[in-house]
Amino acid sequence: MQRPEIVEFEITTACNYSCRHCYCNAGKKSRYELTTQEAKKVIKDLVDAGVKIIDIVGGEPFLRPDLEDIILYGRSLGARMMINTNGSLATWERVKKLKEIDKEILIGVSLDGHIASLHEFVRGKNTFQRTMEGLMNFLKAGFEVTILHVINARNYSYFENMVLFAKKLGVNLYVDRFVPVGRGELYKDELLPTRKMIKYVQSIIDKYRNDVVFYVEENIKGGLCTAGRTHASILVDGTVVPCGHFRFDKEFYMGNIKNKSFGELWKSYDSEILIKDCKECLFFNKCYGGCRAFAYKINKKIDPIFCLVGDQNV
Numbered sequence: 001m002q003r004p005e006i007v008e009f010e011i012t013t014a015c016n017y018s019c020r021h022c023y024c025n026a027g028k029k030s031r032y033e034l035t036t037q038e039a040k041k042v043i044k045d046l047v048d049a050g051v052k053i054i055d056i057v058g059g060e061p062f063l064r065p066d067l068e069d070i071i072l073y074g075r076s077l078g079a080r081m082m083i084n085t086n087g088s089l090a091t092w093e094r095v096k097k098l099k100e101i102d103k104e105i106l107i108g109v110s111l112d113g114h115i116a117s118l119h120e121f122v123r124g125k126n127t128f129q130r131t132m133e134g135l136m137n138f139l140k141a142g143f144e145v146t147i148l149h150v151i152n153a154r155n156y157s158y159f160e161n162m163v164l165f166a167k168k169l170g171v172n173l174y175v176d177r178f179v180p181v182g183r184g185e186l187y188k189d190e191l192l193p194t195r196k197m198i199k200y201v202q203s204i205i206d207k208y209r210n211d212v213v214f215y216v217e218e219n220i221k222g223g224l225c226t227a228g229r230t231h232a233s234i235l236v237d238g239t240v241v242p243c244g245h246f247r248f249d250k251e252f253y254m255g256n257i258k259n260k261s262f263g264e265l266w267k268s269y270d271s272e273i274l275i276k277d278c279k280e281c282l283f284f285n286k287c288y289g290g291c292r293a294f295a296y297k298i299n300k301k302i303d304p305i306f307c308l309v310g311d312q313n314v
Helices: 036-048 067-076 093-099 116-125 128-140 156-169 182-191 197-207 262-268 270-276 294-299
Strands: 006-010 052-056 083-087 105-111 143-152 171-178 214-216 233-235 240-241
Touching: 006 036, 036 052, 036 067, 036 105, 036 262, 052 067, 052 240, 067 083, 067 093, 093 128, 105 128, 116 128, 116 233, 143 156, 143 197, 156 171, 156 197, 197 214
Parallel strands: 006 052, 006 233, 052 083, 083 105, 105 143, 143 171, 171 214
Antiparallel strands: 233 240
16 A cells, blocks of 8 residues: 555635635535644644645635644644645735744645636636735745646646746646536536647646646646545545545545544555546556546546547447
8 A cells, every 4th residue: 555645634615715616615614624623633643644745725724713723733743734725815924924833834826827817717806916915925935835727628728828927936836637526517618628728738848847846637647546546635524535526426435534544544445446447448558547536527437638448438
């Protein structure tokens, strides 16, 4: 069993944005949200399991008043931590406080385009400037910042501009693909990318791979998905899934951290269940089944972005 490299911990579904692609329908605080002490227990659990990076996600993590308390606890255990944020609540005062607590914490800021029109198509009016102000505060404080960029049908053609924007800012660039989960199901006709779009994104990454530090998901670059292999997500109620995109698919649940330790759930999970529809295919060792969540969410057994067999098997 491989060591868990990165585990996302969804500490809230509360959010001050209402993004079109949001996989958890963020907005209101969940009544199942873990308490401060429960959240700390999860952090301890993840440290004990040898998780390399604990990624604090939401919703919007900065809406939790105990965020700094949770981070401080993780730091006291020697945890390597990251926060995924929309940046809008990252005031200079809050960023300075975070720097005092954990100067090594990694920062991911969600940005859907290098200009307001692209970003705000997904996240709503007047969000671009607020996000950029937060991002610049993180940079001013000396944090290592990564732009979190989700490729969709609306923004893909501007990806080179996004790369140059990241290069100019001196930040890393994480690249993911839109998967129609949660609120995203309502907007899939507008946002769903095609194989041609993803190939274009791949070509731009190849072009600039020596100029920008990229973190690219397998649903963009290809290869065997890390879900349940080196990656997992803990949902707001403690449910553990191999990937956050499977949050509504109980057949793929790993269990709940309230009932068993993360280490137990991790060791007992058989990630082969995710590739059951593709593993016997003659082309599996070339496409590795693509993004299984994407395939299931468009009601197919295959991921058309990567499948080498094509629609004939659907």
